[in-house]
Amino acid sequence: MSHSALSTSAVWSRWLTVGTVLATGGHLFGVPALSSSLALVIVGLGLIAGVPHGAVDHLMATRLARGRSLTAVVAAYAGVAAVAWVLLRWAGPAALVAVVTLSAVHFGLGELEVSRRLTGWRPGRLTAAATVVAGSGALALPLARSGEQFSAVAAAVSPGLARLLAAAPLPVGITVAWLACAAVAITAALRDGHGVVALDIALIGALGFLAPPLVAFAVWFGGWHALRHSARLLTVEPGCAALLADGHRRAAVHRLARLAALPSLAVLTAIGALAWFTLASPEPTEAVAEALRVLLALTVPHMVVVLWLDRSSDVEREPLPIGGSGYRAVRRS
Template identity: 30%
Template structure:
């Protein structure tokens, strides 16, 4: 795969049309979306909680929920095979078994399920950041598995842990909404996490991961451009999650950053979409993705509707529907992580790179 920002390439007239198009989609668009959100909060203050929930509503149809709705095609694309019944059975069985097992944890032990949701998302959003750095930027500062593991841990910690440090009451509100769907649940078990000591420990973990990730990358890299891209994004995302209230911050990050970067990866896997990127036809490529993602996006919404009927508490308000959506996202994320991990292994994302190799 061609690099869009690397030691031997620059964004400019000498790059291919595909490189420029991919850069706009995977980097420029996400940076603008999150920077604009942070700037608006700094200038105008945080909007009401109801307004903060709007990006989640939009993510149902735009990028967020659909980004995982072509998992049944992702692995066949990676193996350059058609989506046969065998592949559909493998991915469908994976979603059924893993998703159903995790859904049952929510009904039996919602606090444990919430904690597991945070851990799964921590890993998944971290792995979603590793692929662009390795395949679209340059792997020269992420040569070893240790460097890549630290990148996953540090990047995933930013959206999952920094909001806990900066906005503990909002974080607790979200936790209460999610576990509250399953009846009267005592949140006292989470008190140590939200205490000053717990938040201090969380801040120390994040700081350690960030420093370790940057130090290992700096030490192992041949050049500095890819390391500067990585460090610049780490600083930017750290500031973003410290400034923007978590509901709004995650509501924008999920569809506009994480999902868009994953969709970029899928467009490059899909030969038909990649051909459109070669012609600079970004909207045509995205429209094709949207058509392919629509059936299972609708299917996921039906599952979420069933979940809303199954939970003990009637989700009659906007915040409760938001909680149902997040629990539904959690349920489909678990098998989605397995698919993306499989894809990473197939693509060699975890393969070490020797010096002199790019």
């Protein structure tokens, strides 16, 4: 049942990606491109849809930090996010580049874990590393392409980043590195008989290359990464896992949604409040930039918790409540 939930989410994410590529990549063949306002609406919806997948980190961290109270864990989590936001706001492009790089690794590791759970594929270190890089394509390729809208948002987040992205060597290097790693990962997956892994990498590449950069990332974040991550969470939260085992998938989804509801609302409220108080103008690109800054800040403690759980699952064999990528404590179907 747990494998079925992940498989279903994977199918939905693929169809959503195909639909996005067809709807937004038609400009290459003479079909009118998306308007700027519609593209930003899609971006906003994608970012909002991605928020809940990390909204239960506090439960995961509390279980890992045995003996620590939920209040202390939440305070530490919020503190790390606040420090990251301050650095992203005032420390220049260096902090942003560091967080984006770590995010790409986090996203790629998540893709590797999904491929393991769906197919049982355990590639060697070189192929695994290539798969991680290939799995981050929906972030790396939009960065490399840096369309006009993306550049405007990047400039709003950090003017130095926009200048860095405008330098030709960086986009070319990112694109070449992704293509090389994707070729290695796809070849290895096909050789080992795991065509679905190759398909996912190809779809990530198509989205990253063909859709408008901001749309590509937002759709992937909310409709691919978050969707698949949430399906994995169903298998490791005790209540959800029990419901799945009894065949009550809808009830398991509802339970996870209830657990994530208040934290998600808090994050969305914070984004709205920051946009309200810090934006000098009602420009939509600046609003998107503020939302991205907050989400990136929240990604820092999220990555820490996921890595913590990954390391803990190496030595523990009992399922933990709420998990991220690489949860070897959970039996693979």
